[in-house]
Amino acid sequence: MAISEPNPVPALAGSGSAYVTPSTSFGVFKRPVQSTGWRSWVFTVDHKKLGIMYGVVAMIFFIIGGVEALLIRLQLAAPNNKVLSAGAYNQMFTMHATTMVFLFVMPMAAAFANYLVPLQIGARDVAFPRLNAFGFWCFLFGGIFLNTSWFLGGAADSGWFAYAPNTALAFSPSHGVDFWALGLQITGIASLTGAINLIVTVLNMRAPGMSLMKMPIFTWMILVVQFLLLFAIPVITVALFLLSFQRNFGAAFFSVEKGADPLLWQHLFWIFGHPEVYILVLPSFGIVSEVLPVFSKKPLFGYKFVVFSGAAIGFLGWGVWAHHMFASGLGPVSVAVFSVATMAIALPTGVKIVNWTMTLWGGKLRFTTAMLFAVGLIIEFTIGGLSGVTHAVAPSDTQQTDTYYIVAHFHYVLFGGAVFGLFAGFYYWWPKMFAKMLNERLGKWNFWLMVVGMNLTFGPMHILGLQGQPRRMQVWTDFRAGEGFFNLAFWNRVASVGSFVLAIGVLMFLINVVYTTRTAGVAPADPWDARSLEWMTSSPPAEHNFDAIPTVHELDEFFHRKYEENEATGEIHQVSTYEEIMADEATRADKHIHLPSPSYWPIILALGLPLIAYGLIFARLLAVFGAVVVLLAMFGWSMEPSVADESDYDPPVDGGPTKELATLG
Amino acid sequence: MSHSFATKPVQSNMTTVKKVQNQSGDSMTSNSTRRRRWAMPVAAVAAFTALSSCAKDAPQDTWQPAGENARKINDLQIWPFGIAGIVLLIVTAVVGYSVFKFRDRGQAIPKQSHGKPALEIALTILPALILIGIGIPTVSTLFELAKTSDTECVVNVTGQQWWWEYDYPAQAGCGGIEKPIVTSGQLVIPAGQRVLLRIASRDVIHSYWIPKLNGKRDAVPGRVQTLRMQADQPGIYSGQCTEFCGLSHAYMRMEAVALDTAGFKTWVTNQLKPYTAPTAGTKSSEGEALFITNCTRCHQVNGILGSDGKEVIARPDKYVYAGVAPNLTALMTRTTFAGAAFDLQTAACKTKLWDTPSDQFTAAYLEGVTPQCLDTVQLREWLRNPTAKKPMYADPTKLATTGGKYRGMPNLGLTEDQIDKLVAYLTERK
Known part of the structure; x- marks a missing residue:
């Protein structure tokens, strides 16, 4: 455990020489202690290096998942199209979802969490650094393993939801589903170990004075997410084990002919799968809740409400899973309960939107790229949230479920919500992590192309779905496309064009990264006039994060050290600079x-x-x-x-x- | 001015106009440009509205109910959609206002206020009240939709990869059905009557959905689930399997056909007509023999007699994983085949049938596929190589996991001559 030790470790009284640990592995190998070169990355246990590695790998998977999405949109650009065969198409949408959920958004959130949580709470590392490294490698190897299925007989072709009995050997004879089930087990280990690690870190390793209600909101949201992971991952783990045993050892958990009920899988999957939605989106809520105050020069409006609504979402998120199953024949009583519960979860979500909006209100807004993504998130996520309310109404959900309307809904939530938040985070924390500012001009191109692209791609899907186009269809026909303003042919084409605009937007980010890495000079240490502890150290931080562990007095500690309010006039004025605060801290260095x-x-x-x-x-x-x-x-x-x-x-x-x-x- | 614009080329006129405008002063110029700036979008919106009002919407439009169940859903969903729209406008307006009003123009650092609990609580209670307002009719509607006691007849709807089978048990309801009917592709129901679908599956989960008549209901193997169907008027309503069910999910389509009461009775009679063997010596008669050797292993034609004079009974359970294959007794009474994915009639006739007004629809449908409308191109392609037309698992060398049973129709290796004869036979099945 990385802790500061003002005094040397006391010798174990009485035990004397009995307490011996070998310093070399198996008494042979020296520890890989290099601080430079590839070894310093491959064997590292530093949460910052691991965070960066999580981010790089997740970004690569984002590109893979994005290419899969483009292929899907190419196939659907015209009726009866032949870009992808039915088999390839089914693999493509399965792997697109699997990749984006498990190999991009979750690990990208883990990247931010790993890098930032210890810094935000004033710790020197996470509680279990080697476990942290183990988690990253599980994610990487799991992700690679999953994707090798493309070359070893075909990827999974039963959808990311993998409904039984369509995953049975008889219906999915390739090894794809085996790869999928086992690959997700491996990445699941990464999530589970990460969750335990971060929970212990947040609960035990906060800087002196940082009570839970003085904790940065991003860390709070990450904490909620880790609890969700802690309880959700075991459920999918069990489900995946049942599936693997069914396929490999002849078990009959989902075999109807042997008396099983295939709805068991759906319940297991969605008891995991619905909290998973919040696992994907809450980290981004945390990110924008950091970004909006900084660029509004105001504290987060209703911090406590945001914290509690985040926790409320965490709890309520467990009671709504069956809204994914309104058409599966649960019976009206169950449907009524889950319908109402689903409406209820709109409340804490709405609270967040109100609080972000009110954070802007009366502020001093600076529209950096990070801020643009954060403000973009408010609007795009609101659209996704509101379309969510329309299918909380169970009878109308029976018209909407499994149509493109749902695809529109969750892409507004996950792209407009989760991904926009992550991009806000990239621009906001890039100077922290790499001491370089991402180019703002390219950043604005990045943002506007992504906004236009996502609305062109996913906006028309509302129309497609309400006009009756189901999801997961390899082809659609002209005969059922209709005519006039709402015709499916036109809007399918718009969505396909939009997806390429979106792709160019993402490309802008990659260009920005390359351009910045090559040309940008050293960024100022506190470029945004930030508010929280991660900015109260050098950029990038030294391996030990802080020379002295800061003592916390306030929420937004760093801001309050820089600024003070004149009690008579109510004016806010600067009392010290980053350099002065750092010089002050240096005098107390451990x-x-x-x-x-x-x-x-x-x-x-x-x-x-x-x-x-x-x-x-x-x-x-x-x-x-x-x-x-x-x-x-x-x-x-x-x-x-x-x-x-x-x-x-x-x-x-x-x-x-x-x-x-x-x-x- | 408008006159000179309307007059055709006339360079001189244009110059005159410019001169006139210049003389009459700036106010007029700016006025007219302002008017034109507005005119374009207004005209565009008007054109859109006109276009969309006279154009045909997609046949699976979920906002155009054609039966009481879909109408109940539609009456309910208008509210949340409306409220969602208003909320979105408000949020966008407030965010938009803040973005313009509070952008950094060098103003002082704002007061570091941490929120206004009263406002927060108010803005939590208000949506809660709205949601209660939506929740109550939601719950009552879904109980109404789950009611089955007032339905008048029953159709068993069974999904399998990748088509639906409809079987009508013998019953007194819906005008009376004396003997069971087994059909596929098109669900035929009497208009105006409440029909109960009993939905099941023989392999994976499918979902039955005719958007204009009702929401969807999954077909789950091992369960029988119910869905009410009622169509106000005779007509044809399209649908699509909406639970991903494997390779050919996109080709698992359905069509619901509502006929008037008398027409439904005629349809029932037609389905139960005794078998008419083709005249000996014709192409069709040779086709019958080919059908018996090649097709009756899986496909039943009721009343067909083998060379031994006994009725030939298909045994799809031996060859097909789901255990069934479409019954072809009255193939030509329906207009599509292979999971309603392909047509037996020309595109023009298809469009005509779908556009037939409801008062003439029953008669038009009961004609079946008429000789003028018959289009055997797709049927021939299908017989030539079914898996090329619709993706299926029918390669005999790759069926280890299903114990050698097909999921879909295999390529029978028919010659063009055999296909001719089979088509001749099949097109007489009406």
């Missing part, structure tokens, strides 16, 4: 900082998991080998102390930084 040392074991342990999974699909012997790797790695890990022994470090070259990694001062 003398001994022990950071956890890098380790081989997280990546090796994670590497064993896809070996088991490939083995289960292709050759059981490989699975045994994978299991051996996992067990050995677990053993090695458990015998390894968190901080490397002095002897693991090469002798410092001219007082070089190698050793200072572990100890400062």
Whole structure:
């Protein structure tokens, strides 16, 4: 655990020399303590490096998922189109959703959470740094494993919801569903370990003075999300195990002919799947709740309401899963209960929209790209939220469910909500993470192309759905397209054109990253006049984050150190600068900082998991080998102390930084 | 001025106009441009409205109910849509106002206020009241829609990859059905009467949806679920399987046909007509023999006699995973085949039938596929190679997971001559 230790660790009284841990792995391998080169990334346990790696990998998967989306839109651009075969189309929409949900939005939120939560709460790392590294590698290997299915007989073709019995061997004979089930198990481990890690971190490692109600709102939302993950991931884990056993070992959990009820899968999937929606969107709510106050120069309006509404969404999110099943024949009593519960969840969500809007009200607004994305989110998410209310009305949902209207709804929520929030986060925290400002001019192109693109893509889908075009159809016909203003042919084409505008918008971001990396100079340390602790240190932060752990007195601590209110006039005026605050903090710098040392074991342990999974699909012997790797790695890990022994470090070259990694001062 | 614009080329006229405008002063110029600036969008909106009012909407438009159940849903959904629209306008207006009003123009740093609990509570209670207002009619409507006691007859609707089977048990309701009828592709019901669909599935989950008549209901294997159907007027209403059901989900379509009471009776009679064997020596007669050797393993034609003089009974359960194949007894009384995905009539006749006014629709439909309308192109393509027309799992070498059973129709390797004869036989099935 990364904690500051003002005093040396006291020797264990009485136990003497009995307390011995080997400093090298299996007594052979030296710890990978390098601070530069590829090893410093592959074996790192630093939450910031892991955060960046989460972000880079998630971005790559975003591009893959985006290409899949473009192929889908190409296929649907014209009636009876032949861009994709039925089989390829079904794989494409399955993997598009799976990739965007599990391999882009969730890990991108994890990227922000990993990087920022310790900084926002004034900690030096997360509670379990090696577990954190293990989580990242599980995500990466799980994601790669899932996508190798494209080359090994075909990807999953039963939709990301994978309704039984369509996932049975008889109906999905390729290995796609096996890859899907096992791949999601592996990425699920990443989510679960991450959740435990961040919960412990937030609850135990906050800086002195930071009570829960003085905690930055982003950290709050991340905390709610981790609790959702903690309870939701086990449900999908169980469901996926049942599915894998059904397909690989002849179990009959969903076999109707053996007396099973296939609705069991739907309940399991959506008990996970609905909280999952909030898992996807709450981190972005947290991000915009940070961005809006900074660029409005006002605190978040109704911080407590936002916190409690976030928590309320977290609770209510568990009681609405069956609204995904209004057409499945639950009976009117169940449908009525879930219909009303679903309406109720609109309330805490509405609270957030009110609070963001009121944060703008009376502010001093600066329209940076981050701010534009945040304001864009308010409007786009409101559209998605309101269309959500129209299908909380269960009878009208029976007309809308499984049509493009639903596709429109959740893309406004997930693209207009989750993705816009993430992009606001990119622009806002980029100078924190890389000490470079993303180009604002390219940023505005990025924003406006994405706004136009997303509304052109997903806006028409409202019309398509209400005009009766179902989802997941490889082809549509001219005969059923109608004529006039609402004809499906026209709006399908608009949506397809829109998707390419959207893609160009995303491309602008990538161009911006490359351009900025090549040309931009060093960014100021506090470029936005920010409010929270992550800005009260250098950019990018040193490996130990803070030379001195700050003591917190206020919500928006950093802002309140910079500004004071004149009690007589009510005017806000600056009392100190970033540099002065940092100089002040430097005088209290900790003398001994022990950071956890890098380790081989997280990546090796994670590497064993896809070996088991490939083995289960292709050759059981490989699975045994994978299991051996996992067990050995677990053993090695458990015998390894968190901080490397002095002897693991090469002798410092001219007082070089190698050793200072572990100890400062 | 308008005159000179209307007059054709006339360079000189244009110059005159400009001169006149210049002389008459600036006010007129700006007035007219202002008027024209407004005229364009107004004209566009008017054109749109005119266009959309006379154009045909998509046949699956969920906002154009044609039966009492869909109408109940529509009457209910207007409110949340309206309220959502108003809320969106308000939010957009407030955000838009803030964006313009409070942008940084060098004003002082605002007071660091943390919110106004009274406003927050008010803005929580208000939507809560609105939601209660929506919630009450929602609950009452969904109980009304779940009612089955007032339905007058029953049709069993069974989904399988990738078509629907309709079977009508013998019953007194809906004018009386003496013997069970098994059909597919088009659900035929009497207009104005409340029909209860009992929906089930033989393989994966499907969903039955005729948007103009009612919302959808999943067909879940192992369960029988109910859905009310009622069409006000005779007519044809399209639908589509809406629960993803595998490879050919997009080709699993349906059509509901409502006939007037007398017409429905005629339809029932037609379905139960005794088998008429083709005249010996004709192409069609050879087609019958081919049908018996190639098709009756799976497809039933009621009353067809084998060479031994006994009725031939199809055994699709031996060859098809779902255990059934469409009954082809009265193929030509319906206008589509293979899951309502392909047509038996020309495009012109199809459009004509769909556009037939409701008072003439019953007669038009009961004619079936007339010789003038018959179009066997798609049927021939289908017989030549079904999986090329509609994606299915019918490659005998790739059926390990289904124990060698097909999901869909395999390629029978028919010659063009055999296809000719089969088509001759099939087009007489009416």
